[in-house]
Each structure stands twice: as C-alpha cells, then as structure tokens.
Amino acid sequence: MRARPAVVLAVVLALLVAGCAGGGGGGGEGGTVLRFQSLAWQKESVDANKELVAEWNAAHPGIRVEYVQGSWDSVHDQLLTSFEGGEAPDIIHDASDDLADFAYGGYLADLRPLLSGRLRADIPEASWRTTTFGEGVYGVPFLQEPRVIIANRKILESSGVRVPTPARPWTWPEFRQVAKELTATMGEGRYGVAWPLREPVSVSLNLGLSAGGRLFHRGGDGRVEVRFGDGDATVPATVNAQVNTDRSAPRTTLGMGGSDTLPGFFGGMYAMVPLGFSYRQQIVRQAPEGFEWVVLPAPAGDGGLAQGVSPQTLSIAEDSPHKEEAARFIDFLLQPDNMVRLARGDWMLPTGTEALKDPSLRTTEHGWATGAALAASLRPAPAQSVRGYPEWKDKVATPAYQEYYSGAIDAAELEKRLVEDGNLVLARYQR
Amino acid sequence: MSGPRTRGAVRAGQYLALLAYLAFLALPFLWLISTAFKPAPELGSLHPTWIPEDPTVANFRQAFAEQPLLRAAANSLAAALAAAVTAVVVATPMAYVTARRRGRLSAATTGWVVVSQAFPFVLVIIPLFLVLKNLQLINTLTGLVLVYVVWSLPFALWMLTGYVRALPAELEEAAAVDGAGRLRTLLSVTAPLLAPGIVATALFAFITAWNEFFFALVLLKTPEKQTLPVVLTHFLGAEGVADLGPLAAAAFLATLPSLVVFALIQRRITGGMLSGAVKS
Numbered sequence: 001m002r003a004r005p006a007v008v009l010a011v012v013l014a015l016l017v018a019g020c021a022g023g024g025g026g027g028g029e030g031g032t033v034l035r036f037q038s039l040a041w042q043k044e045s046v047d048a049n050k051e052l053v054a055e056w057n058a059a060h061p062g063i064r065v066e067y068v069q070g071s072w073d074s075v076h077d078q079l080l081t082s083f084e085g086g087e088a089p090d091i092i093h094d095a096s097d098d099l100a101d102f103a104y105g106g107y108l109a110d111l112r113p114l115l116s117g118r119l120r121a122d123i124p125e126a127s128w129r130t131t132t133f134g135e136g137v138y139g140v141p142f143l144q145e146p147r148v149i150i151a152n153r154k155i156l157e158s159s160g161v162r163v164p165t166p167a168r169p170w171t172w173p174e175f176r177q178v179a180k181e182l183t184a185t186m187g188e189g190r191y192g193v194a195w196p197l198r199e200p201v202s203v204s205l206n207l208g209l210s211a212g213g214r215l216f217h218r219g220g221d222g223r224v225e226v227r228f229g230d231g232d233a234t235v236p237a238t239v240n241a242q243v244n245t246d247r248s249a250p251r252t253t254l255g256m257g258g259s260d261t262l263p264g265f266f267g268g269m270y271a272m273v274p275l276g277f278s279y280r281q282q283i284v285r286q287a288p289e290g291f292e293w294v295v296l297p298a299p300a301g302d303g304g305l306a307q308g309v310s311p312q313t314l315s316i317a318e319d320s321p322h323k324e325e326a327a328r329f330i331d332f333l334l335q336p337d338n339m340v341r342l343a344r345g346d347w348m349l350p351t352g353t354e355a356l357k358d359p360s361l362r363t364t365e366h367g368w369a370t371g372a373a374l375a376a377s378l379r380p381a382p383a384q385s386v387r388g389y390p391e392w393k394d395k396v397a398t399p400a401y402q403e404y405y406s407g408a409i410d411a412a413e414l415e416k417r418l419v420e421d422g423n424l425v426l427a428r429y430q431r
Numbered sequence: 432m433s434g435p436r437t438r439g440a441v442r443a444g445q446y447l448a449l450l451a452y453l454a455f456l457a458l459p460f461l462w463l464i465s466t467a468f469k470p471a472p473e474l475g476s477l478h479p480t481w482i483p484e485d486p487t488v489a490n491f492r493q494a495f496a497e498q499p500l501l502r503a504a505a506n507s508l509a510a511a512l513a514a515a516v517t518a519v520v521v522a523t524p525m526a527y528v529t530a531r532r533r534g535r536l537s538a539a540t541t542g543w544v545v546v547s548q549a550f551p552f553v554l555v556i557i558p559l560f561l562v563l564k565n566l567q568l569i570n571t572l573t574g575l576v577l578v579y580v581v582w583s584l585p586f587a588l589w590m591l592t593g594y595v596r597a598l599p600a601e602l603e604e605a606a607a608v609d610g611a612g613r614l615r616t617l618l619s620v621t622a623p624l625l626a627p628g629i630v631a632t633a634l635f636a637f638i639t640a641w642n643e644f645f646f647a648l649v650l651l652k653t654p655e656k657q658t659l660p661v662v663l664t665h666f667l668g669a670e671g672v673a674d675l676g677p678l679a680a681a682a683f684l685a686t687l688p689s690l691v692v693f694a695l696i697q698r699r700i701t702g703g704m705l706s707g708a709v710k711s
Contacts, residue, residue: 035652041668043497066653071664074648077553081649085560087569089652095669199670257671267477282672286475 031062032322034329037070037089039312042281045345052341056332063325065091076101083107088317090326096130096141097310097384103138104387109316110136114327119334127351130311130380139313142334143348145277146298146307146374147207148367149193153292155271159185166297166305166373172211172238175299179248182271192248194270195239196256200401201393203274205382206308207235211301215418216386223430224386226422228415234301236404237411244407254405266291274298277371281347284366295367297374305374308381311351349375388429396421460686466679467491474675490676491684494666500681502655503662508688510572510647510658511640514579518587518636519629521580526591527621531600541592544585552582556649563650570652578650579640586639587632594628595621638689659685 040049046069053067068089070078076098082088083102092108102108115137120128123141131139156163161178164170170178182192197203205215212231218224242249250270253261258275259282265273266288283293297305314333316326332338336354340361343350349371350356361372383389400417403409409417461481466474468486473479494500529537559578560569568574598621606616644660651657663685666678 039669041665042674043493046497068652069654069665071648071661071667072669073664073667074645077556077645078648081556081560084557085564085569087560087564087652259672259675262475263477263479266475269477276670279672282475285471288472288475 031064032325034065034322034326035068035089036065036091037068037093039070039072039093048341048345052333052338065329086319090317090320090322092315094313095310096313099139100133103133107318108138109318109323112137114323116331119331122352122354126379131313139315140330141311141313141351143343143346144309144311144351144378145348146378147274148277149272149274149296151272151294151296153294164296169297169300169305172234172299172301176238179242180246183248191250191270193272194253194261195249196258196261197254198257201397204235204401207298208232209306209308209379210303212303216382224426226419228419239405251406278347280366295370305377306379309378310381310384388426392422392425396425463679463683467683471676490680494677494681498662498665503657503659506656507641507659510575511637513576514640515633515637517580518583519633522584522587522591526588526595530592530595544589547585575650578646583636583639587636590632591628594625598624634692638692641689
C-alpha cells in the first residue's frame with residue numbers, strides 16, 4: 001500500500017508519454033506530399049493562402065500540399081535549425097533580405113532550371129535581382145511594399161499645400177518645407193511629420209535611392225566599399241533638420257515602430273507618417289470613425305521615385321526530393337489572379353506585371369493606385385547582398401543614424417562612422 | 432531614539448514601497464487585460480485608458496476563430512505535465528543521494544548543475560535537433576518532453592536537494608533505530624515530508640515547459656502539434672507589427688494557468704530555494 005504514490009506516478013507518466021507519442025506519422029497515403037511553410041499572419045492573407053492550397057490539392061490529387069504556418073518573428077533561427085537537421089519545409093516563404101546566408105550556405109535550390117518561362121517573364125528583372133546571389137536565383141520575389149507617406153487628409157487640404165502624386169511628387173526640400181508649413185498651422189505640440197525610426201538603417205538606405213544614394217559600391221574585384229556621397233546625405237539631412245532645426249518632426253517617435261505612431265496620427269498630433277504600404281490595413285482597422293487619410297508617394301530626388309525594397313519570397317529547399325513539384329506549386333500560387341489574391345490579403349503590391357494590372361489594385365480606395373504607380377520605381381534594397389551587412393547595421397550604422405537623427409552627432413561624424421568604422425567591419429567579411 | 436511611532440512610520444514606508452513595487456510588476460499584466468478587452472479603434476487611441484471605454488470580447492472571439500488555441504493549449508498541457516512528472520521522478524532520487532551522501536560525486540553533481548545552467552539554448556539547439564532526429568523524435572511531443580526534462584532537470588535537482596537537506600537526518604536515523612529498512616524509511620518518513628518540495632518542483636517544471644517557445648517552434652513541424660506559445664506568434668507580423676487585440680486576448684488566456692499555478696506554489700518555491708542555503 002505504501003508504494004501507491006509511486007505506482008500512480010508511473011502510470012500517469014506512462015499515459016502521458018503514450019499520449020504525447022500518439023498521432024505521429026501523418027501523410028503517407030500515397031503520392032507526393034509537399035510542406036509549404038507560409039509566414040502569412042493577417043486573417044485575409046492566411047485565408048487566401050489556405051484557399052489556394054485547397055484549390056491546388058483539389059486539382060492535383062497526386063501532389064498534396066500541407067500548409068504549415070510559420071512566424072516572421074523567428075523564421076531565420078527556425079529555418080537554420082531545420083536546414084541543418086535536414087527537416088526543412090519543401091517550399092519556404094521568407095523575405096529576400098533573409099536569403100543571403102541560406103543561399104550561400106547551399107540550403108536553397110537554384111530555381112533557374114525549375115521556373116517556368118511565364119513566371120520568369122512576368123516578374124521584372126529588378127525584382128529578380130533581389131533574390132539573385134552569385135550566379136543563382138534562390139527565391140521568387142512575389143510581394144513587395146514601398147514606403148509611402150500616409151497623411152491626414154483634412155490637415156493636408158486645409159493647409160493649402162500642394163498635394164503630391166506619383167507623377168508630380170514632392171522633392172526632398174519641398175517635403176521639408178511642407179512639414180514646416182503644416183507644423184505652423186497645426187499649433188503647439190503638433191508636428192507636420194512623425195518619423196518612426198526604430199529601424200533607421202533600412203529606412204535611410206531604401207529611401208536614399210530616391211536621392212541617388214548608394215552607400216555600398218562594388219568594385220571590379222567584387223569587393224564592397226562604403227562611400228558617403230551627396231545622395232546618401234539627402235534623406236538623413238532632411239530628417240535631422242526636421243527634428244532638430246525646424247522642429248517639424250518630434251524627437252519622441254525616433255525610437256518607435258510604425259504602429260506606435262498611429263495613435264498620435266489618429267489624434268491629429270502628426271499630419272504625416274512615412275510608413276510601409278501594408279500599414280494601411282492597420283489604419284483601416286484602427287482609425288476612428290470619420291478619420292480621413294490619404295496615401296502619398298515618398299519624396300523624389302535625383303533618383304526619381306526609386307526606393308529599395310526586400311520583397312517577400314518563395315524558395316525551395318535544396319534537400320527537397322520534390323523540387324519540380326514544388327516549383328509547379330509555386331507557379332500555380334503565383335498565377336496573376338492568385339498573386340492578386342495574395343497581394344490584397346497582405347495589403348502589399350505583387351511583383352508580377354500581369355497581377356499589377358488588376359483593377360482592384362488600381363483603385364484609389366485605400367491608396368492602392370498610388371502604391372501601384374510606384375511599383376516600377378522599386379529596386380533591390382542596397383545592402384541585401386552585401387556580406388557583413390547585418391554586423392555593419394547593428395554595430396555601426398544603427399547607433400550612428402540614431403545619434404545623428406536625435407542631434408547627438410553631426411553629419412561629419414555620421415559619415416566618419418558609416419565609412420571608416422563600416423569599412424573595417426565589411427573588410428573582415430571580404431578577405 | 433526609535434520609539435514605536437518611528438518604527439510604525441518606517442514599517443508604513445516599507446509597505447508603501449512594497450506596494451509600489453508590486454504595482455510596477457503588475458502593470459504589464461493589467462495592461463494586457465485592458466488591451467484584451469478593447470475594440471480596435473480604442474487600441475489606436477491617443478489617450479489610452481486603463482479601463483476600456485467600450486469593453487468587448489470580440490478579440491477573444493477573433494483569437495479563437497483565427498487560431499486553434501484550444502488544441503494548442505491541450506498540446507502545451509500534455510507536454511508540460513509529462514515534463515513536470517518526469518523531471519520530478521528523475522530528480523527526486525538524485526537529489527536524495529546528492530544531499531545525503533556528501534562526497535566527490537555530490538560536489539561533481541552540483542558543479543554539473545551550475546555548468547549546465549550556463550549553456551544558452553541557441554548553442555545546443557542544432558546538436559539537440561540532430562540527436563532527436565536520429566531517435567526519430569522530431570515533430571513528436573515525446574521529443575519535446577524529453578528536451579524539457581533535460582532543460583529543467585538541473586534546477587529541479589538543485590531545488591529538491593535543498594528540500595532534502597532541510598529534512599533532519601535524525602528522523603531517518605530514528606526510523607532505522609525503530610527497525611525500518613532503507614526503503615521503508617524513504618517511503619514512510621522521507622517521502623511524506625518531502626511532498627511539498629516535490630509538488631513545488633513539479634509545478635516549477637510545469638510552468639517552465641508551459642511557457643517555453645523556441646524548442647517547440649523548432650522541434651514541432653505540423654500545426655496539429657504546435658504548443659500555445661508558438662501559436663501566439665501567429666498574431667505577429669514582420670517588423671514587430673502585431674494584431675494587438677487578439678494577441679492580447681490569447682496571451683491573457685495563456686498566462687492564466689501559469690499565474691494560478693504560481694499563486695499556489697510561490698511560497699513553497701521560495702522556501703525550496705532558501706532551504707539548504709544556510710547551515711542549520
């Protein structure tokens with residue numbers, strides 16, 4: 001009788017372990033099974049993905065696709081472990097700026113022999129460059145988002161400033177002037193623009209293309225060097241002036257993410273907020289009733305409306321035994337009509353030229369037309385194929401830009417740090 | 432001269448400071464509850480309130496509609512229970528030996544416990560993944576439980592050793608004098624006295640496993656097996672964007688079991704950590 005607790009414990013343990021082990025296996029009723037890990041997370045986007053998988057499965061009984069939901073939050077570590085362990089999904093949803101390590105590491109299949117001519121021709125060369133590493137193409141870029149300015153329509157229109165369009169955007173000096181004028185009309189404690197710059201590097205580099213900035217210069221020997229020209233200085237100088245000289249942008253939002261600035265935007269504290277195109281979904285959901293907003297193109301400079309993007313991508317694992325079937329599924333998923341469904345689900349732009357013609361992406365409602373008009377100006381983010389970029393960004397560029405934007409250091413010091421300290425970091429990766 | 436009045440003022444100040452500290456610790460959780468019951472427009476309000484102006488359960492409805500929270504909770508529960516029970520079953524005899532047989536082995540065990548606590552999980556995850564793959568335990572809750580047991584064992588052992596050391600050895604000697612054998616002594620004398628410590632340790636292992644995210648993310652492949660912390664990340668998008676209302680609602684529900692369990696055992700956990708810390 002005394003041993004009863006131990007016996008009970010052993011039984012409970014056995015039952016639990018048996019319960020845990022149950023239900024394993026799965027699949028295996030004949031035919032090919034592909035695992036598709038999607039990072040879609042918003043309801044419309046998840047629904048669109050699941051519907052497309054169901055349609056594929058109904059039409060292709062011999063090639064069943066299993067939908068697996070991943071998470072943007074930890075996708076890199078999760079994929080790395082899966083690749084190392086030989087357990088990666090067959091079809092992988094990710095972003096082009098996360099692919100370099102996996103492509104150079106041999107974890108992803110070169111898609112060139114696998115993709116259809118239709119898909120190759122449908123997506124512009126500029127987009128393919130975002131997933132080209134060395135000689136190979138390691139992902140299909142399919143969704144992208146420009147950075148746009150989302151503005152309070154009433155404040156903008158009542159101020160009398162010229163409202164920009166993709167055909168006639170503001171220049172950077174004009175944008176600075178507009179922010180100043182709006183601030184003057186809005187009154188104490190309110191600002192013409194709020195810059196959410198928790199990730200200052202990607203914003204500065206991507207928008208910098210519009211002013212002719214490049215920052216990273218690749219030599220004939222393939223080595224990359226950081227150089228800071230006039231074009232690279234335009235965007236940082238504008239932000240710095242707005243925050244520290246004109247006081248047309250608050251210092252408090254410099255450490256914020258885009259979502260954090262929305263309450264202030266809805267409350268009329270800020271007239272304009274530069275945000276990713278997909279933030280429109282949050283604005284539609286959260287904006288108070290009667291709040292009117294408009295999507296404007298980001299300012300243009302010597303580089304026109306150009307800006308850098310890192311599109312969402314679909315890749316195939318090198319270890320997948322069913323690469324051709326996986327490529328066929330990707331081709332199905334990215335048929336123009338289907339690409340439109342995915343784009344609308346994620347509130348982003350499709351890369352495919354056919355999909356981009358869809359009337360639902362050309363409507364003025366929620367600023368779709370403005371975004372679609374910017375698609376042709378989107379370029380690969382300047383840094384994404386630069387080896388050593390993550391370390392340069394974390395150790396050198398992020399603190400340097402943050403200090404410059406808050407006024408703690410001047411432009412000369414920013415340049416010195418980005419170039420001198422930055423090249424020391426990059427050199428270690430290019431020996 | 433510290434009279435009763437001065438002492439009373441000091442005591443009142445101490446309680447006030449404690450209260451402020453408690454409020455500080457509780458604020459994130461209270462904000463989570465508040466957020467869970469707010470409609471979307473209130474989440475974007477410039478002047479957020481602690482108490483929702485227009486409380487709603489829509490976030491809970493949406494969270495349950497979009498993600499399989501109940502199934503994920505059942506998986507978490509199974510994994511956490513199995514991990515807790517196994518950890519205690521393995522750690523209890525080890526703790527007894529470590530506490531009662533003081534020697535090189537005991538010192539080495541304690542050293543191992545300390546060293547094993549120093550390994551960050553990112554360092555072990557790939558080797559662990561390969562080991563589990565060879566054992567065909569990837570994508571099984573059994574594999575996950577095994578990892579949780581290994582992960583919580585050192586601390587469980589340390590806690591239980593403290594409890595065993597706090598039990599006077601004289602009680603066992605008295606039982607021996609009365610004619611009880613080793614097994615009888617252990618089961619009739621030591622085990623009942625150790626029960627509170629065992630329960631506290633088991634609940635600690637339970638909470639650790641219930642909250643764990645990264646191992647579950649990496650080891651479980653199919654959606655049917657995912658645990659609650661993994662499913663919660665499905666409310667998160669790129670660049671820190673989140674579906675805040677449903678995320679808060681789901682996170683609030685996911686926190687409740689840990690909170691209840693911790694409320695029940697917190698005194699015993701503290702006792703367990705302290706016992707053995709000083710020589711009696």
